[in-house]
Amino acid sequence: MVETPRDILPSFMPDRTSPTPIFEQICAAFRERIRSGALRERARLPATRALAQDLGIARATVVTSYDQLVAEGYLAARRGSGYSVCAMGDVELTPPRTSVSAGDGRERPAMLLAAGQPDMRLFPHRAWAKCVARLCRTRPEDMLIGCGRFGHSELRQAIAAHVRDWRGIDARPEQVLVTSGATEALDICLHALAAPGSTVGVEDPGYPLIRLFAERQGRRVRDLSLDSQGAEVPDPGEETGVVVLTPSHQFPLGGAMSAGRRQAFVLWAAQRQGWIIEDDYDSEFRYAGRPIPAMASVDGLGRTVYIGSFSKIFSNSLRLGYVVAPEGQVAALSQAMRLRGARASAMPQAALAEFMLRGEFYRHLRRVRRLYAERHRHLIEHLRTEFADIGHVVDHQAGMQVVLHLAPHLSDVRITKAARQAGIGVEALSEFCRSALVRGEASNGLVLGACLNDPEEQKAALARLRAVISSTE
């Protein structure tokens, strides 16, 4: 049954004098009602127009709120039947603490549409050079010897501020460990948190290096299959004691884990005394609504270790990432860094700290986000119009890649091989998958990079890809 606006938010009135935007006030009111159980699973929400009229606000404001809640996993949107409340699990949690052209033609990666690749032509060379020059002039020693084993102190401060403002994670700079990328951070976390011979849960499909690291370190791997809400939660009675998740943006399929599933994982970790490693490799690239709260903010860094990266914002070759650890795990993670011989290069750290503290980082982030949003939209539109006869895409309005799910008569492996010969770096979905089915569909698809090429380049690359596909049919 569709609830009336007054049933659904009985005492809510927008506060126009508050500094919090009205759409965020609406989101907060819904989150509170859903978490407290006042709005039950599958309850249908009033139409956006009816709620807007009742509250005396613009319909677009209600649409923005609903879209944000869908992205956060509180609501589900179904074409033609409006919005309804998602399953939330039984856990009562504290609310998340969110406070919440292409240039000069140099450095061209060879492969078009390569997944996960930022466009290096957008690297902010001039602003970066200014930061480096300033440091060399004023504090040259900082570039060489001013960096501790676990990161430059100013960079750790800047990262702590970044994750607080963007991801709602409250941590002191001492809880931040700088690594040479999220990949190294994953290796360190597995080493510190999963005992030899223990079992680690990894998403299927997922980032292949996680499985590789776990196996190399002598840990067993348990595949966590995915459904529309996210990864499956292991039973607390099972052996699995550590899980590695991409809750903000599943890799490589896309889509955010539902709020209910996130809560179920937090409950699992509390009951099992297990650990969640949250791989938040590209969360800065959400193109609609506000950032989705990190899992680490939902459980207040209780049993979640958070991993971030600068690879997607700047360059895969900068090789800087970080771990934000619960207080009680800093020593174990630091020790794992020592034992694994992990250490991020000192030189770029001082420059990056300067870059962040002067606001250049956020200027750059705004710019690439705008361009990537345009490219992402263009790629989806083009696939929907020109490739509809051979596959379909789901638009998650986030991330750096898009999956084209292929019709059964096509083979993703055969196509990607032929595409490489034609200079196109798309990847086969099946190569990320252990199971033949993902979210109820055959694991047969192409993972296409949405950010590397501008719309004109995309158009040309997609025409070439289409010809490659025809040649393999």
Ligand SMILES: Cc1ncc(COP(=O)(O)O)c(C=O)c1O
């Ligand atoms: C899911 C996932 N995690 C981690 C990484 C690694 O990031 P980094 O380049 O910082 O090592 C990637 C890289 O594409 C990724 O896709």
